[in-house]
Amino acid sequence: MSDHEQQQPAPRRGKVLEALARAERKVFTRPAPKSAKAQMKFLLTRTKGSTKALAERLGVSRRTVERYRAGTLTTPQKRLRAALVEETESEWQPQVRAQARHQAATSSGMMVDVTAYFGFTCTGSSDDGRERTITTAISPTYAKQILELQEAGATEEDLHPIVAEAITESYFTQWGTRAVGLRADFTHVSQIEFRF
Known part of the structure; x- marks a missing residue:
């Protein structure tokens, strides 16, 4: 058997890491x-x-x-x-990618479209966890943290809490104007897309 045939299995990345990679590919100019x-x-x-x-x-x-x-x-x-x-x-195109990442981390943030199971630390029937489809903006502060973690080689498990925090801030607490102290976790991610 040749070494062409003796290849190792491909490592699998999680859905969040794959979504970040797809978002970067979308900024390519060629x-x-x-x-x-x-x-x-x-x-x-x-x-x-x-x-x-x-x-x-x-x-x-x-x-x-x-x-x-x-x-x-x-x-x-x-x-x-x-x-x-x-x-x-x-x-x-490392310069194109770097420019998009810099802009997301400093001024424009990112958009996220996610379908996942969201659960909350608050009590009450409306706060029971369930699958939700959410489209929301992620602030430049959180975008910077997510991109830095990705660049540092973070795992899917490392990224989930920070993405959940970012979604909580923009979608559930509306940038701190309501439901102060709410904490949302998301698991069972069915689909996720980021846009710079």
Whole structure:
């Protein structure tokens, strides 16, 4: 069995991390490379031509990287295809991405569309937890915290409390004008999207 066939399973990111990555992709001004050959060539420029560094990053052999760069292999298996897309998009247009992140963290904040189970610390029948679909703004302060946690390699579990706080502030307490002291937690996220 060749090393092309002996690929490790792809690591799965949570829904919040995936939503943040999708939001960044939406700010691209040009499409990222699509073919495996173009992606390998692009990623090789980012590793300063080091096939060894790129092979380690993708979890494949140097020979596999060389074959894709040369075009002798063209259709990667599912795990490698996902790694190529993720690595390419994480390196694509860093200045455009940085500008959108900076603007969200300092002035415009972000929008969030989420369907999740929200529960509250208050009592009463209207405060019983239930699934809700919410669209609301996230302040630049919370946007900055979320983006900094993401950049620092935070897990899905690390991000949930801060996203819940951000939604509580803007949607449930309306920026501190009502329901002071309310705390909402959200779990069982069905769907989430962020927009810069």
